[in-house]
Structure formats: structure tokens, C-alpha cells
Amino acid sequence: MNLFKRYLNPLLVSAGLLAMATLAGCGGGDQGRDPILGLPAATLSSLAVTPATATVAIGAGQQFTAIATYSDGSAQDVSAKAAWTSATSASATVNAATGLSTGIAAGNSSISATFGGKSAAAQLTVSPATLTAIAIVPLAPAIAIGATQQFTVTGSFSDGATRDVTAVSAFASANPATASIAAGGLALGKIAGTTQITATTGTLTASTVLTVTPATLLSIAVTPQNPIVPVAATRQLAVLATYSDGSSVDVTSGSSFVSATPASATVASGGLVTGVTFGTSVMNASFNGKTASTTVTVPAITLVSIAVTPATASIVVGAQQQFIATATYSDSSNAIITNSAAWTSGTVANASVLNTGVATGIAAGTSSITATAGGQSGSALLTVTAVAIPPVLNPILLGRAASFGVLAGTSITNNSGGTTLVTGDVGSPSQTVDPTQAAGFTNYKSGAILAGAMTDLQAAITDGNSRTCDVSFAGGVDLGGQTFGPGVYCYAGAISITGTLTLNGPGVYIFRTALTLNSTVNSVVALNNGATADNVTWLPVGPTTLAANSVFKGNILGQSAAITVGDNTTLLNGRVLTAAAVTLRNNQITK
Template identity: 40%
Template sequence: MNIKKYTTTLLCATGLLAVSVLAACGGSSDRGRDPILGLPAAELVSVTVTPPTATVLTGASQQFIATASYADGTSRNVTDVSVWASASPTIARVTPAGGLATGLTPGSAAITAAFGAKTGAATLVVNAQVPVNPPAVISVTGLSVTPAAASVRVGASQQFTAIATYSDSSTAVITNDVKWTSGSTATATVAASGSATGVTVGNTVITATSGDKSATGALTVTPALIIDPPPVVPPVVPPVVPPVVPPVVPPVVPPVTNPPVVTPPVIEAPSDGGIGLGRAREFAVLAVTTITNNAGGTTLVTGDVGAPLQNVEPEQPLGFRNVKSGFELSGPYQDLQVAVINANNRPCAILSDAGIDLGGLVLQPGVYCYSGAISLTGKLTLSGNGPYIFRAKSTLTTMANSTIELINGARADNVFWVPVEATTLGANSAFKGTVLSRGEDITLGDGATVLNGRLLSGKAVTLRNNKITK
């Protein structure tokens, strides 16, 4: 009797335990959320896929996330337990488990995630890959040399300029970037800067080479120019009157004859000081390579202008020329070199082993030679008619607002400045005379003026709001 009672009790307990387990575990992902407490599962409300819209290029991938939301306000990530699909598998594919989508062809595809009885969706836009074109390579397509033909005397120099043409039709001066050679170094030599110097009478070819491109210019060397010194005017000697011997007949006294008074002639100094500017005389600004002038500025040049390359042509009054032809400029270039040689051959009245600041000095006509630089601070006064030649083995520099005053017959066209190195005229300075630069730059500061003078350079000239009158 007791055995039956205990057996019935055990069977009932076992049945209740099984019912509790089945009620707790459910058999679905949406039920049995709290098996310990035995609470009923919250109802699945929706599935959301993020991001809602995404864009990728063909071949690229996008990870989507599936989130389940429940009626009790909770949510959880169900990405790995959802079933994923693409509405347009030819445009984009997606891993069935995991939500990783990959773009295949340009277009738009709906990506869905199914969990329980709910489905969420997002949109994947696939764009085509944009080809990247390599940058265009600009190369040198041509090379030219100016002047194409030139003539110099023995001992004089001719500046050649190399101009490159590129594949984009642009051009540039590359004189210092090419290799220069002379066809006959016995006739003429050429420096790395393109300056050729005559050695002996004859003809040669000057060649510029850059990579596989080359160009030539013809050079004729003529005999050296021999300039005769000005004639020496002998002093006027009054005639010798033989004494009158009176007859010995006293008391007759012979008449006294006085010699005539002779006034020696006045010899005027040549207007260019005897240096001889030749065909360069008509130019107020002359450069062998380039003239650089500020755009929209107030530069005014009263005289001829000459250079093969000019970024902004300076303003000129009517009646004056702007020459760019290498052939037309070869003559003035040649005469500039001769003028420098003539100036350097003048004997020095003042010879110094150092440089000098001419500010505050009053000087008379003569040849002033300095082994250092010449500078000017303040005012220089030149007094008296005659040539003034200032030679420097270094630079010529005038400070801002410096001036040159001419008194007692001194004339600007008799003043010559011959530096070996570069010339710089300070801003708002008032300069007078002709600068003869055989192979270096001449640079004018803002507002500097050159009245009754010239800027003649064997290289380049830079201007900025200047007034220049030859």
C-alpha cells in the first residue's frame, strides 16, 4: 500500500518537472527567454537592417547589421542568426549568414535579413570604378638658338640664348641649362652661360644641346677694332722774328715789332667721352637675354628698347623703337662689348685697391678705378665738363633716394659706369649716366629714375615703375 503511494507521488513530480522544462525551453528563438523564472517570452516586433542605404564601388564590400526589437522594449543583434538575401544577385551578393554584401555590377539592390517571422531590408548602391589617368608628361620637342647668326670682333663677346619648345606648345629660356660647344675653339670659345668670345678671324658654329635636342647659331669673327687716339694738337709756337739790325747810322732807332698774340683752339670732348657707343647709342635700355617689367606699372622709356624676350613691354613715346630681332640686335650687342673694352683701356687718374662710397664727394672729370665695389649713399656731385668713367671690379649699387648732381658744365652723356659684376639702383634714386655691363644683370628698384643715361647689359635688365631717358 505504501509502495503504491510513493510510486504515485514520484510519477507526479516527474511529470510536473517535464512540463516545467518544456514550458521554459519553448522550442523557438522567440520563446523561453527566462527558463529559470519561467516567465513567458516577449513578442518579436520588428527587424531593422543598418545602414539603411550604403554605396560601394564594384568589387568593394559593405557590412550590414540586423537588430531585433521586442514588445518589452528590448533589442539584440541578430546579424549572425538571420537569413540574408539579395533581391538583385547580379548587382550585389550577400553572405547568407553574416550580412556582408559585395558590389558586382553598377546598379541598386535590396539586401534583406529574415529572423523569426520578421524581415528587415536596406539598399546597396553599386557604382562603377573610376579609371585614374596618369598625369601627362611634358617633354622638350624642339630647341632654338638666338641670334641665328652673329658677328663679333676678336676679343669681343656675343651672348647666345637657348629657347626650348615643349609638348604643350609652351616655350622657356633654358640658356643656363644646356651644354654649349664651339665648332672651332681656335676661332671662338663659348662659356657655360652661352657667351661666345672671338679668338681669331674666321667662322664657327655655336651649338646648344639638351638631351637629344640641339640647335646652332653661326658666329663670324672679324679683326679687332683698333681705335686711334684723338689727335694731339701741338702747341702754337709764336713765329720767331729775326732781330732787325739797323744801319749804323746814328741816331736812327729801328722800330720795335711785337709778335702776334695767338689764342690756342678750344677742343670739345666727344659727346660720348671718346668711348664710342656705336649702334648701341640709340638704345635707352638694351639686354642680351631678357627685359623684365612689372605688369600694370608706370615704367616709361624715352629711347629705343632692345631684347629678344620681354615679359611686359615698357611704354615708349612715339618715334622710338622696340627691337626684338636677334639679327637686328647683334650689331648693338657687338658695339656694347667694344665700348666696355674701350672704357677699360683708359688710363686711371684715380686707382684704388679697395671699394668706395661716393656719397658726399665732389669730383672732376677723370677715370676712377676701384678694385672693390662702388656704392652711393646720399648725393654725388660731378663738377666740370669732360668725360667721367667709373670702373669697378665688383658691383655698382646706389642706395634708396640717392642722387647725382651735375654742375659747372658736367653732362650726363659724358658719365660712364663700368662694373664687372651686377648693377642695382635703389628705390626712388635719381641716377645719371650710362651703365655698361658686359655680362651681368642691371636691376632698378621701385621708382628709380635714369635721366640722360642708358642701361646697356650683356645679360638681363629688370624694371619696376621707372623713368628712363637717354
């Protein structure tokens, strides 16, 4: 044992000395620059961050790299050793240890790296979130023939948000003979079978299979049950069919109707009941071998008078006016009897009238429009004026504002998570939730382009207000239910639109109001016979409010008042331009 230790100790000492010499020759792992060898250590000369500029969408990431350059010309990736910071964390954040940056909100931020006493930075631009995927629901539904199925489309965006994009999606059925699908995603089963339903949003698509199953008719029901219909008044019956799959379908249009006692009440082929004399009558309906009935009661009251409204009206030759007949009974009750009354025109050379109460101007002059029912009658006076042939109007030129679908001098407020889609440029210095835009258009928040558009907007308003009025009215007007030809229409009071306003014929239309412009829920501006939205201009002095679910056409030019566009309202071929504020909510605006 002692002999073994005698030789072991010198060997251990020799091995230790050899290891120390080896480490000294390697420079201690510092690229051979160890002072042991007498060589000076390289010093850090500079630091650079790459890429120098980058752009990401909200929610997307960008990896930055920090490169250190030393005095001996060598370079080293020090990304994992550097300290990373973001100058504007509201727009973009950065992992302090790795240099991985993430877009938070549209804007810009300087991404900096610090290492060895040196600093460097890169610029990161965060663009609005982009649509990355869509999904259609429900998946693989089944409906009976004649039933409907509403499909919805959910979009996933680069910022991780999901939104309902049904309103801006296009739908198609691979086999429309089996099931058709409307623009809003409502499918209708037609014959038994299957079809692929496809939704397209931008360049993205999603699909599902819709199965249409046969259904057996179980029963039908007539509604309302036991209605009361006064003399000369009307009431519409409806027939609902119930099928073996549990569905109910309105089959009124395909049903036949018979009145058991037509002396008391009659029923038309479409189910419209008219009271004749005091009494009752059973109304029988039949559909595909099934029958149902309801009892109509005509009360023991007498028709006292008929009022026709409006009492006076004026239209131009070729235009139409809807008159309403209202009956008053002996018990002081009232009923609208427009569709059951007999209508006549006192001077048919000047105006004609349909049995629906719609009068048409034939020639300049006046005519008494009379409704008769139950031995009573009422009249209104219709004045027909000749159509003045206006000089050809030049359209109002928007100049640099023409590329904008939405332009606001102060601010744009858009609902978060909504489905607003603007096909056109957007401009405003302050925007709450940037509206989604179709490809190829720009959102301007400052700069010469925005300033130029605002200047040309005011020039266009001045031009429109300088045009000579073809029609001037000292009060306000409800344009709903009326038809207008091209011209300049000036009103001292407010303009409202209830129902449908029809603009008929090619040419320039200018509507000016010294007060407000308002449309009601579900109102429509319709263009017929060559009228185009680009040639329709609205010039309100006061605020504009377009109610929910309305369909508006033309350019709204606000000089200094706000414009509010209601929920799900569309401006297809129109613009919202004002020097003040604009409020949007789930809208489609196409310039």
C-alpha cells in the first residue's frame, strides 16, 4: 500500500499542472484574449438592432436581434444578453430578455436594446388588425322543405379578437335547387337533398353542408281567431302549416279561402276579409288537403263618416300620391278602409286613382279624390301641376374629398367589435376604433391629403348652396312615400324620410335644409330609371341622423354639424363627409 501511494502522488501533481497549462493556452474562453498571454481584450465598439424598421398587425409578433461589434472587427449576437424596452408600450410591447415584440394597438414604437453600456433602437409600426380566418355556423344543420336556416360568420383577427362578420360576407349555395341562400345568410329549403353553403369574406372562405329533409303536413291553423271586422273595414287572415319535423310555415299565399256567409263578410283569394253587414261568418281555409277555420264577427255598429287624408295634396304630372280612407263608426271607433273602399277621381282628365287609393297626376289642374263605402263617402282635393323642365344641372364636384367614404373634421366614433366596413378612404384627426376598410384604401389622421379633402369639402358645400332652387318651401317636409325628379329642393324646415323616397330619372338631385336631416327606422332611398347615387347630394345645416336598418343613397355634406349613422344602416354608393363629428355603428358605406 505504501508503495502504491509513493507513485500515485507524483502522477496527480503532474496531471494538475498539465490542466492549468491547457486552460492558459485557451485564454479562459474569451476568444484567446486572456491577459495571461499578454494580449489586450477586444472592447465593445457599437450595438445595432435589426431589422431597423418593421411592420406588424395588431396581435402579431416581430423578433428583433441585437448585434454587438467589437474593436477587433468581430461581431456577436447578444439578443439574449441585452436588455430590451419599448418606447410606446401602448402600441407595442417587447420581451425584455429576448427582443420579441408584439403589436398592441395601431401606432409606432421605438424598440431599444442595451448591452455593455451601448444602446441601439429600431422602429416598429403596428397596423390595424387583419382578418385571418372565418368560421360559418351552424355546422351541418338540417331543415325541412320550406323551412329556413340562418347562417352566421365569425371572423378571427390578428389581434386575437373575434367578431360577427355576417353582414360583410357573401353567401352561395352549391345546389340552389335544393336550398337557396340570401345575401344575409338566410337559407331556404326547397327540395330534399344536400348542398354546400359557402361564405366568403374578403379572400377567406368557410363552408358547411346543409341537409334538406322531406316533411309531412300535420295540420293548419288560421289566425287571428274570431276577429272583429267593422262594416267596410278589412282584416288579413294568415294560415300557418305545422309539419312532422316540428316546423311551422306561413302558407297563406298557397291557401284557398271561402266565406260561409258572404252577406256578412267576404274573403278574397289572399285571405283579406271585408266586413259587409252586421252578423257573423265562418272563414274556411284549405291547404294541401288540410282545413281550418275562424269566425269573423261584424259588430252592430253603423258607418257614420269617411275621412280621406291628406285632405289636400299637390303633385306634378306623372307623380303619385297615396290617399288613406279612415272610417268612423257609431260607437266612435275608427278603422282604416283604404283597401276596401271604392275610389273615384272627380276629373279623370287631371288625375286617376286606383282602388288602393293611389292617385296619379295626368294633366295640370285639380281633381276631387273620393272614397266610398257603406253608403258613406269622403273626399280630398288633389292639385296637379305641370312638370317644369329644369336646366341641366352639373354635378357637385368633391375634388380631393371624392376618394373618402367617411370624412370628419373633428372625430369619428365607431363601435368596438362591430361590423362597420368602409369601401373608400377614411379621414379624421381623432378616431375611436378605426373603421374596417376594404383593400386598397387608406385611413388618414393628419397630413396634406386630409387637409386638402377638408378644403374641397367646404368648396363643394358652397357650390351646392349657391344653386338656384327649383322648389322652395318655408317649412319642413317628410319625403317618405314621394317620388322626385332631378332638381334642387330647398326647405326652411327639417327634412325627414319615413318609408320609401323614390328618385326617378337621370340627373342631379340636391336637397337642402336649414335645419336637420333625419330618416326613420327601415326607411329607404330608392333610385329608379337611371338615377345614380353619385348625383344625389344632401346639404343639411343642422345635424343628420340616419335611423337603424335604413338604406340611404347619396353624399351627405355637413358644413359644421355632426352626422350619426344608426345601427346596421347602409350607404351603398354614398359618402358621409362633415367638418364636425361622425358616429358609426355596424354600417356598410361604399363611396
